Amino acid sequence: MIEILNLVKRFGPTITAVDGISFHVGKGEVLGFLGPNGAGKSTTMKMITGFLAPTAGTVRVLGCDIREDPIGTKEKIGYLPEGAPAYPDMTPREFLQFIADVRRIPHGSQTELIALAVRRTELASVMEQPIDTLSKGFKRRVGLAQAILHDPPVLIMDEPTDGLDPNQKHAVRNLIRRMAPEKAIIISTHILEEVDAICDRAIIIDHGKIVADGTPDALMARSHHHNAVQITLDSEIAKIAEEAFLAMPHVADVARHDLPDRTASLTRFTLYPKDGQRLVDEIGAFTRARGWSTHELYAELGRLDEVFRSVTTGDTQ
């Protein structure tokens, strides 16, 4: 439903904020947009929503080109800009009413749609207070309510959970997940757990270019820790165990961690597999065969933050 082709944005002759980005987002898909600050996430979103004109490339939403038919395209999009701006002197009710008028929602269904958006974003308690006086969390939710008011097929949200407390984050993620099957959604975030929690796919951009694109699982598979095994054993057998693990054919490396004082009698190992293959069954069988008591044993899926760091800085540790 969203097609981005070779999008480029230059500011002046020297700064290239977005450098040839292409991707598609289909119905029912939630795309997480990741990248360090200044990587070009917001600039890309601003071009998709028609706030900035691209230097080159095309943006199409449900077949509508943002440059050829800006109004028609904007009608199909719900957009939460960075920082969730809203007119500070208005109350949420007045503000949503204004959005409904501008979006030409028929008068008959305005009340109903506003009520629905208010319920979904849990705004009812602050409807008559000036937005200026609301907490950061409520302001963010006013922005969300504005974006989903006209039930758009395409939702674009720049850091939708920024500034929310853990409960509110949870609520917003649930809301996004509930709406997902009917829509194409792009969210930008720098909270990596969020990608794992709600995104079907993640794109990491850096210096205006896509450096990774895949499902969260596929991205985590690129992690050094993918299929690594964490195992905790009694400290008295630590030395023997370390040598034995290192001697195993599929173990590439072993890291030994000293646990805090409270558990001084225990030692934890991280075992890294060769070629990212699955290791946990083998290790389990091995320790059982030796009769070692295992206090902890689990396989890691991989670490998104590690992949993020390695693709955006080249740092692999």
Next chain:
Amino acid sequence: MNRMLAVFRREFMGYFSTPLAYIFIVIFLFLTGVTTFYVGGFFEAGQAHLQVFFLFHPWLYLFLIPAIAMRLWADERKSGTIELLLTLPVPLWAAVLGKYLAAWAFTGVALLLTFPVWLTVNYLGDPDNGVILAGYIGSLLMAGAYLAIGACISATTRNQVIAFVVTVVVCFLFTVSGLPIVLDFFSAWTPQTVLATIASFSFLTHFDAITDGVIDLRDVVFFASLIAVWLFANGIVIEMKKAG
């Protein structure tokens, strides 16, 4: 059209949801009163017309209108709501016009509230109300021209103070371009036709013509085209900022 109306309504109500509107109206009424009755000597003149009331409007507008216009776009830029407004399905012309008309309507309200002056002159004497009506129309047109200049300049910056100062300067040049202060500067080295052109941009000349009671089409066209040109420039400025 109803999109423009929605922008207009929001902007217009915006004035009244903050103290700005009330402060502006009070100051405007106070200053028109002071200039008419004390500086202008309305009673001493003993004449049943409002010439002296309108005489000071260009000078009041010079400072008061930029104060209204400065927030039009600079404020939206600063608070980030411009991103919201321009990503809503609103054509650019509707956003520019809706906001501008709201500010103009607001100054219209302030101008209407000077009606006690009109009541006074009608109570005291027997003025030509046609001339007074022409004066009000001229004053409103001139306010509209100042506002259009201010709206365009406000779109170029996110700083309201800069918008205010630059607008005052540009408005001042337009106000006095028919006076010796500007013409003397050019008269030594420019041909007569250029001089006449510069002089013809003076708000004072056109405004005085209207307040004399003659609504000449040329004066109306002058203000109307000036408003159109500055609003068009306003749209272009926003388009250019969009292109980065």
